[in-house]
Amino acid sequence: MAYWLMKSEPDTFSIDDLARRPGKTEPWDGVRNYQARNHMRAMAVGDQVFFYHSSCAEPAIVGTMRVCADAAPDAAQFDPKSPYYDPASKPDAPRWFAVKVRYERTLKKPLTLSALRLHADKLPGFQLLMRGSRLSVLPVSDEHWDYIMNLTRAKDTL
DNA sequence: GCCAACGTTGGC
DNA sequence: GCCAACGTTGGC
DSSP states (O other), rough: OOOEEEEETTTTTTTTHHSGGGGGGEEEOOOOHHHHHHHHHHHOTOEEEEEOSSSSOOOEOOOOOOOEEEEOOGGGGTTSSTTTTTOBBTTTTOOOEEEEEEEEEEEEEEEEHHHHHTTTTTTTOEEEEESTTTEEEEEEEEEHHHHHHHHHHTTTTT
């Protein structure tokens, strides 16, 4: 089993939105970056994922979810009315993929980016904290996952 | 709204 | 294949 982090702008899709979905599942669509796509294609059912709120007042890890379906072609790429439409992608050779995720839990208190930065020395190579990093789907090592989960417990946020 | 950093596109 | 121009991300 592997660990990941995925970003979403809460104005577009928040962890509360996920928690309200029927079955608390959702295809993680709209990813339009090759590296992020490759990470999604490397995911397996059962993998755990941090839900991160980006481009908002308080960027933070806000909860966890679990991959519940392997990456499949993202339907939005073929829909001219979708903001995620990609006219260059053809149905016989889809360019963009989406895994499906299931809501797991919301942290009682978000683990903010600024709080995470205080632990940067304990999270060497954690892509979220790396300069210029803006990937919306990124891997988290076992060690970093455990360290961050312990942080949330230490702060009594779970 | 600003801007640094990164990704993509397209002319050559 | 290079690289300038442009677009996007995302923190602040």
